[in-house]
Structure formats: structure tokens, C-alpha cells
Amino acid sequence: MRFGAHGSLPAMMVSGAGPDQHDGAQSDARKAERVRDMFSDIAPTYDLLNGVLSLGSDRRWRAQAARAALAGVPVGGAVLDVATGTGDLALALKRARRDARVVGADFAAPMLELAGRKAAARGVELELVQADGTALPFEVGSFDAVTIAYGLRNFADPDAGLREFRRVLKPAGRLVVLEFPPPPKGAFGTLFRWYFTKVLPRLGALVSGESTAYSYLPESVLAFFTPDTLAGHMRAAGFGAVEYRLQTLGVSALHVAHVQGAAPERPA
Ligand SMILES: C[S@@+](CC[C@H](N)C(=O)[O-])C[C@H]1O[C@@H](n2cnc3c(N)ncnc32)[C@H](O)[C@@H]1O
Numbered sequence: 001m002r003f004g005a006h007g008s009l010p011a012m013m014v015s016g017a018g019p020d021q022h023d024g025a026q027s028d029a030r031k032a033e034r035v036r037d038m039f040s041d042i043a044p045t046y047d048l049l050n051g052v053l054s055l056g057s058d059r060r061w062r063a064q065a066a067r068a069a070l071a072g073v074p075v076g077g078a079v080l081d082v083a084t085g086t087g088d089l090a091l092a093l094k095r096a097r098r099d100a101r102v103v104g105a106d107f108a109a110p111m112l113e114l115a116g117r118k119a120a121a122r123g124v125e126l127e128l129v130q131a132d133g134t135a136l137p138f139e140v141g142s143f144d145a146v147t148i149a150y151g152l153r154n155f156a157d158p159d160a161g162l163r164e165f166r167r168v169l170k171p172a173g174r175l176v177v178l179e180f181p182p183p184p185k186g187a188f189g190t191l192f193r194w195y196f197t198k199v200l201p202r203l204g205a206l207v208s209g210e211s212t213a214y215s216y217l218p219e220s221v222l223a224f225f226t227p228d229t230l231a232g233h234m235r236a237a238g239f240g241a242v243e244y245r246l247q248t249l250g251v252s253a254l255h256v257a258h259v260q261g262a263a264p265e266r267p268a
Helices: 019-053 058-070 088-096 109-121 158-168 187-208 211-222 227-236
Strands: 078-082 101-106 127-130 143-149 169-179 239-247 252-259
Touching: 019 058, 019 109, 019 187, 019 211, 058 088, 058 143, 058 169, 058 239, 058 252, 078 088, 078 158, 088 101, 088 109, 088 143, 101 109, 109 127, 143 158, 158 169, 158 227, 169 227, 187 211, 227 239, 227 252
Parallel strands: 078 101, 078 143, 101 127, 143 169
Antiparallel strands: 169 252, 239 252
């Protein structure tokens, strides 16, 4: 396991920037720190609540993401799971393809520690690296696929994250993003919005003893990009073809973005 130090990177990277850029970088650094502290605090109850709050669907959503990512990975290829948290998607990737090198990166050490314990208990080899997803410690073109599950919405600057994922991907690589889009319109969307904003924060607070994190979850989802908008941000970050599918009536969305020039395919 490789746990590096993680200072307020974005603020340090803007020497010479104008005052507005500097303020923006400082507020990004503050948001990143708050998010990192919040996930560090809820790490011990994260897995339990994930299953309960998604009514058990989260495993299926991640399995679909793993299949979509691995469809473009050659034998012995390399996959980076950013914002890996307690490692569920990284483990699903490794379970599906033992030959692949799977690296999990996250900036919250307590989440990574749990990922490491889970991998050891299952006899699975995962490389775990403590890093901010907007400043990854990897060379250009290091990976055949990059995945991120329910992490991008938490980035202080999701566009910087997308550009960084593009940077570390090989020329025929693909990015797979799982995210909760804002709830759809209509009766199901209304019901889901109620569950998400009223029931989930109470349940989350009860089990984790942490009220902030589970109020933050619906707030961050309601403020996040729609699936079409996210596809546009992926193209703006330098990806070519982007396709997505909604999972479980639009509760979750699976995007696949291909590095420009690679042949587009439907997600599995
Ligand atoms: C909701 S959890 C998702 C964890 C895991 N991918 C899953 O599917 O269960 C979000 C994770 O993103 C991480 N995270 C958020 N912003 C990050 C960033 N800028 N760089 C690295 N990790 C980040 C958090 O520490 C947390 O572990």
C-alpha cells in the first residue's frame, strides 16, 4: 500500500495566478478538505449504509460498471479506480479479471485502510494509493481504463478530475463513471426525491452518528450534472464518443467515455 502525504494541493499549485483564480483555488482546497474529513469520519459505517440506502442495488451497479470498463482492457492491462473508497469497485474489477493490474486511489486514508483489509481478507491483490483525483501521481497514458463510482460529484472541480483521468489513460482507453444524477421528473422521481431528502439523511445519521454526511449526499446529488450535461463535460475534457445508460429507473447513471479515436461501444 502506498499512502502519500496530502496537503492542500490545489492552493499550492496556483502561485502566479490572479486574485480570482487564487480565491477559487483556496475554496476548492477547503471543499476538498471538508470532503476528505467527512469520508474519513463515516468510513467505519460506509459499507453498511451503502447497501441499506441503495436497497442492495449498489453491487449490481458496480458490477455493470466493472464489465463496461473491462470490455476495453487487454490481458494483463491496467485499471485505475479513482475515489475507490472502501474498494468495492476495485474488488469487483479484480474479481472479474484476475490478470488485470488494479490500482485504487482515494484521498481519505481511513477509507483506503478498509479497502486494504477487504482485499487482504479476500486474498486479492490491490495497489492502493492515497491521492487527490485532480492530481494523480501517474505518468501520461498509464492505464487502459479509469473508473470512478459515486466520487466525481464530490470533487471540488469535477472538470479538473475529468482532464486528469484523460491524461492518465492510454490512447485507446476508456473512462467509466457511475454517479447519482439529480432524480428524474414524474411520479417515481417525486417519490425518490422524498426518500432521498427526508428518509435517507435520518437513516444515515442514525446508523453513522454523523448528520452532515448524509444531508450532504442529497444536496450534492441535486446540485450535480444531469447525464447529458456530464457527457458534455467529458467531451470538453478531451474525450471522443460518450454514451450512458440509466440504472434502476434513473437512480444511478453509468457513463462510458472513449479517448478520442477509440471505437465507441455500448456499455455492457
Ligand atoms: C461516496 S464514496 C465512493 C466510494 C467508492 N467508489 C464506492 O463506490 O463505494 C466517495 C469517495 O470519494 C473520495 N473522494 C472524493 N473526492 C476526492 C478527490 N478529489 N480525490 C480522491 N478521492 C476523493 C472520498 O474520500 C470517498 O472515499
